[in-house]
Amino acid sequence: MAKDNKGMTLKGGWNVEYNYAVGKPGAKFLNSLKNDKKIIAPKCPKCGLVMLPPRAFCERCFVPAEEWVEVGNEGTIQAFTIVPVKFVDHPEPPYAIAYVMLDGANTAMVNLVKNMDLSDLGKAAEKLAIGNRVKVVFEKKREGSVNDFHYELM
Amino acid sequence: MKERAAIIGVGQTPYKSHHDYTIPELSQQAAMEALDMAGMSMDDIEAVVYSMAPSEFLGVNEPDKWCVDAVGGRNKPFMRIHTGGATGGSAAQAGFFHVASGLFESVLVVGADKVRECTDSQQVLNTIWDPVYERQFGLDTIAMAAFQAVRRMYKYGTTEEQMARVAVRLLQNGLNNPKAHLKGKITIDDVMNSGYYEWPIKKFDTCPSSAGGAAVVIVSEEKAKKLCNRPAWINGCSEIANTVFMGDQMGGAAEMDYADWDELAIAAKEAYGQAGITNPKKEIQVADVYAPFTVTDLAICEALGFCDKGESEKLNEEGFFDMDGEIPISPSGGSLCTNAIAVTALARVCDAALQVLGKAPGKMQVKNVSNAVATGIGGSFQFHTIMVLGSDYN
DSSP: OOGGGTTOOOOOOOOOOOOOOOOHHHHHHHHIIIIIOOOEEEEOTTTOOBOSSOOSBOTTTOSBOOEEEEOOSEEEEEEEEEEOSOOTTSOOSSEEEEEEEETTOSSOEEEEEOSSOOSSHHHHHHHTOTTOEEEEEEOSSOOSSGGGEEEEEO | OOOOEEEEEEEEOOOBSOOSSOHHHHHHHHHHHHHHHHTOOGGGOOEEEEEOOOGGGTTOSSHHHHHTTTTTOTTSOEEEEOBTBTHHHHHHHHHHHHHHTTSOSEEEEEEEEETTSSSOHHHHHHTTSOTTTTGGGTOOHHHHHHHHHHHHHHHHOOOHHHHHHHHHHHHHHHTTOTTOSSOOOOOHHHHHTSOEEETTEEGGGBOOOOEEEEEEEEEEHHHHHHHOSSOEEEEEEEEEEOOSOGGGGSSTTOSSOTTSOHHHHHHHHHHHHHHTOSOHHHHOOEEEOOOSBHHHHHHHHHHTTSSOTTOHHHHHHHTTTSTTSSSOBOTTOHHHHOOOHHHHHHHHHHHHHHHHHTOSOGGGOOTTOSEEEEEEEETTTTEEEEEEEESSOO
């Protein structure tokens, strides 16, 4: 192979935009965030599982989950990470995210943990330890998305 | 089912950040090397399984169709298999099914990937998460590993140093593998000082974004006996899926804990049953596993039955999984040294097969291997594959 062919590349890219349907349970959940500042979740009529993120049916019993319950505005951290570096299309660093089991729910839901000091990762990690409590804080301006709320340490 | 089937040829290109070759070219190079080892030509292949994961890394949609001609797929049955990172394991499984069904006598399983031709692989990986509830929070594969790490810290008292010790072993193993992307003699301190990506996951806890191709040739019993002195018999093969929602695997109502890979343990039990293995710790001499992060290696060793839950950290520190330990894990350096996603799980099959075939290069070869295991992992730690290869058929 000729030496001058080495390392030759061409620029390219994809830029596709989408309008994602959120589904019927999704619309109910997101509207509740926006209009009522309440986190609601579907409950399985058979096993009683309260599911967040919401789904149309219980994925364990395969029955429609049409009863909705309001879950608590506080919960327990189940997993977390703190990100000090920039990745494309990710939140601006540093940021912390946590899976939180809200009181009354049976599955954990991820969101940002805001308003905490992230300058020392080790110290921040201690504050985010599994089992620690957080509260849900709603944004003043809400648009019907999961960004309408975040978690804060208690 | 089932007819017996064996791997008699494997091929892998060298792996690196950038190749000057296209995906069809890399696929072809791997295929030709596998055919060469098998003593076969492209004309001998009856069907092709193409191993291709998310195509967004390449920026070419449906890249399998790009590669049909390069891998001898023209005028033959040809299918693409895709289960995220587990793709190569699933593709090998599909190739096995082709032969085990009795419908085909010789099948080529092949693929290639280039994870670094795009701007940021984590930008692509972020898009595998739910666009309504999860993607906007920066979920990616590093976060996925971080969640498992913090849950193991909580459940088993795992330390960052214990995870770092996995990287020391795997990068050291990589020195024996001429095809490995990353390799080197490093210390726990080197890992600890490598910088956080997503706490507690650091740079050296994390696989590279690799480019390269891999292939295996799977043949019937009759062909295997005719063409190969010591085939790698596919004695067990299983796959299992779990929920996309990681938050479903945490807390009191969880069916499985995200700290552990109970799904893989179930798949392993099934595959061991097929292979007639009752005591994996005694009967399996080596495993080449898909651990793209240090913490996942620990979970896999437990799921494969090499030790109890929460015991991996200590055994790993004691050298149990080193090349001169009881059960060497990933003599190739595994996925921490090399991760060309579409073929990473297929590379594990290649490297496990090499151990049984007795054709692993130099110090990478483990002595007296009668049973070797390969695993794959894909999605949000969601698809697990396992293949048990043996020097005798079961």
